[in-house]
Amino acid sequence: MSRPEVPLPQLHAFTVLAEELHFGRAAARLGIAQPPLSQQIRRLEEKVGHPLFDRGSGGVALTAAGRELLPAAQRALAEIDAGLRAARSVGGGERGVLRIGFAASLALTVLPDVLRTYRRRFPDVELDIREMTSSPQLDALRDGALDIGLLREPPHDTPEFGFRTVLREPFVAVLPAGHPLASRRAVPVAELADEPFVLLPRAVGPQLHDQIVDLCAQAGFTPRIAQRAVEWQTMGALVQAGLGVTLAPASIRRIHLDGVAYRRITPGDARTRVAVAWRRDDHSPLVANLLSVVGEQV
Amino acid sequence: MSRPEVPLPQLHAFTVLAEELHFGRAAARLGIAQPPLSQQIRRLEEKVGHPLFDRGSGGVALTAAGRELLPAAQRALAEIDAGLRAARSVGGGERGVLRIGFAASLALTVLPDVLRTYRRRFPDVELDIREMTSSPQLDALRDGALDIGLLREPPHDTPEFGFRTVLREPFVAVLPAGHPLASRRAVPVAELADEPFVLLPRAVGPQLHDQIVDLCAQAGFTPRIAQRAVEWQTMGALVQAGLGVTLAPASIRRIHLDGVAYRRITPGDARTRVAVAWRRDDHSPLVANLLSVVGEQV
DNA sequence: ACGTGACATAGTCCTAGAGATATCAGGTCA
DNA sequence: TGACCTGATATCTCTAGGACTATGTCACGT
Structure with missing residues (x-):
């Protein structure tokens, strides 16, 4: 030519x-x-x-x-x-494909909120959404396989990535409805010392896992883990069946299960932080738009 | 837009x-x-x-x-x-469709010569070639159904059309090979006075028809027309079969038929004129190119 | 630390393109 | 024949685009 x-x-x-x-x-x-x-x-x-x-x-x-x-x-x-x-x-980010990774624990709370708002503003953007745990999300971001990550407790020594906090939520105790502690408005963590615990496998979300274990440690005990489960629904079912109790981010309340009670804990100052992550050198308008949507929402 | x-x-x-x-x-x-x-x-x-x-x-x-x-x-x-x-x-006239009408009497002589040369120079031009008698050719030219006409004895009172002479050819006598006159080098037209004539129907080519009849008239007789035929091959066959003689443009010699002799006539000054015709207000490069090819050839 | 490669910025020049107005020329039709 | 429509010409102006050279900046490799 x-x-x-x-x-x-x-x-x-x-x-x-x-x-x-x-x-x-x-x-x-x-x-x-x-x-x-x-x-x-x-x-x-x-x-x-x-x-x-x-x-x-x-x-x-x-x-x-x-x-x-x-x-x-x-x-x-x-x-x-x-x-x-x-x-x-x-x-302008009005059209294209946005690849989002998300931590399983956000599937029922933050993720749908963000997606709903984003889709309303940018209906022509195709969303490619994959469940991934935290560190694979960062790996995928690094080599361009992912545009946006949605995870808990982002690391802070990584200038390569940007993070924006979406949510800081307290923890709640998850108890069988018939449990004696369920009659209280708030449950002291220390009272759970002798209860068997249902917890996620550490590999699935080390930050969250360690945070929960730390909560117990601060209350003076090491939780006895009776059962592991990856999905929050499963965990709820295990609690419901009386196999144990657990501590979980407050957004778990969105899973309504008969026979399961959610209660505030004391001390109640611990927070788990949910953030969106992106590659700092990625100036894609799709990413920028998603971040601004998130910004509005918070 | x-x-x-x-x-x-x-x-x-x-x-x-x-x-x-x-x-x-x-x-x-x-x-x-x-x-x-x-x-x-x-x-x-x-x-x-x-x-x-x-x-x-x-x-x-x-x-x-x-x-x-x-x-x-x-x-x-x-x-x-x-x-x-x-x-x-x-x-530039290198490509396109050129619609050419031609008189039947040119099918074996002028037409193939012109077309061969033109095709060699402009191989990508599609040629749409139709046999038509003279006046329909002019009609078709007038209303744009034709780009080029190839005919005998063009009218001269038509500023609407341009004509360029391609060929001026004498007439020859067409005789059965066994005919006494066939032994002569040249045949006086007057000697044909008593012969039956094979001629084209006047409607097919009034100019040529009348010119032949005039030739006879100038030699002092009116030809007795025994047979009519449209195509020159047919006419040759009729002559060959002994049904009559005829006068024809010299290019008819190209039709080689056993048992048919072509002879010069005297007086030999009559000429029939073959011309290309085009619409004067048609500035199509295809037409111009064809005319220039014809110009070179003559 | 220093050179080098790669792209951006600054400043300047020139030309082609696109626009306007005013006018001309060749038809057609009343 | 003269008004009118249509398109062409002539002339002028202005601007944006495209080009140059010189220089700046940044990252990278030696």
Whole structure:
């Protein structure tokens, strides 16, 4: 493809004149006077090397050469138009694919909230959502397999990534409804010392796991872990069945289960932090938009 | 389709840079220095409203918006390129459709000569060739159903049409080989006075028909027409079968038939004129080219 | 620390394109 | 024949685009 020979405005003028077949009307449609239009056409004809219109008495008509050029010119103009529109919509983050990783513990709380808001603002963005634990999320972000991570307790010594806190939530005690402690408004953590615990496997979320264990340690005991479960629903079911109790982020309340009680704990100052993560050198508008949506929401 | 927003050179620079992914090399390919290329890209990005390239360390890469725009820009440039080429080839008469009408009597002589030469020079022109008698040819030319006519004895009071003589040929006598006159080198027309004649129907070619009858009249007789035939081959066969003689344009000699003799006539000064005809206000390059080919050939 | 490669920025120049107004020329039709 | 429509010409102005050279900045490798 060599350098362009003809300016686009001339091709545009050409197509309009080809439609109108009348210099005056075509010029009006182009918003210019008639003489400049005559010039544009003449220039174009000079560059093509042949007349494109027959200006005989009885009006203006396309020549064979003009009929040959017209569809090409129309397609080219349409291509550019569509291409610019597409580039703008993608560039503005209105369209595209956004790959989001999320920690399992957010599946029922933060994730749907964020997605709902984002989809309402950017309905044409395709969302590719994958459940992943924290460190694989960061790995995937690093090598570009992921655009956004949604995780708990982000590390803070990583200038490579940006983090924005979405939620800081306290912990609650999860008890069988019939448990004696369930009659209290708030449960002192120390009182759970002798209870069997249901907990997530450490590998699934080391930060959260350690935070819960720490809570117990601060209350003066090491939890006896009777059962492990990955999903919060499963964990709820285990508690319901009386296999143990647990401490969990407060958003677990959204899982309503008969026979399971959620109670504040004392001390109640511990918080688990949920954040979105992104690669700092990723300036994709999709990411920026998601972050701004998150920002509004918080 | 509204007025063009971006100049083509910018799109061209964009596609080249997208291929090279290196400002220096792309500029070299474009035959310009690097700074102007940077400017072009910057201007384009401003008009699009979003960056098209990521200039991070580690080289230049297309952004999502750039990836969106690239194929459209390439297609548009290719369209224009192809469109211009097509228009030029059609405009130069290198390509297109040329509709030619011809009189039956030229089917074996002038027509193939003209067509052969023309096809060699303009192999991409599609030829639409139809046998037509003279006046329908002129009618068809008039209302644009035909581009070129090839006929005998064109009328001369028609400023509407142009005519160019292709051939002026004498008449010959067509005789059975065994006929006494066939032993002569030249046949006086007057000697044919008592012979039965084979002639074309007047409606098929009034000018030629009348010219032959006139030849006889000048020799002092009115031909007795024993048989009519439209095609020259048929006429030859009739002569061969001894049903009569005839006078015909000399190019009929090209039809070699055993048992048929062609002889000069005396007086030998009568000529029949073959001409190409075209509409004077038709400036099609196809027509012009055909005329110039005919001009060279004569 | 220093050179080098790669791209951006600044400042300047030139030209082609696009626009306007005023006027001319060739039809058509009343 | 003269008014009118249509397109072409002539002339002028202005601007944006495209080009250059020189210089700056930043990251990277020795």
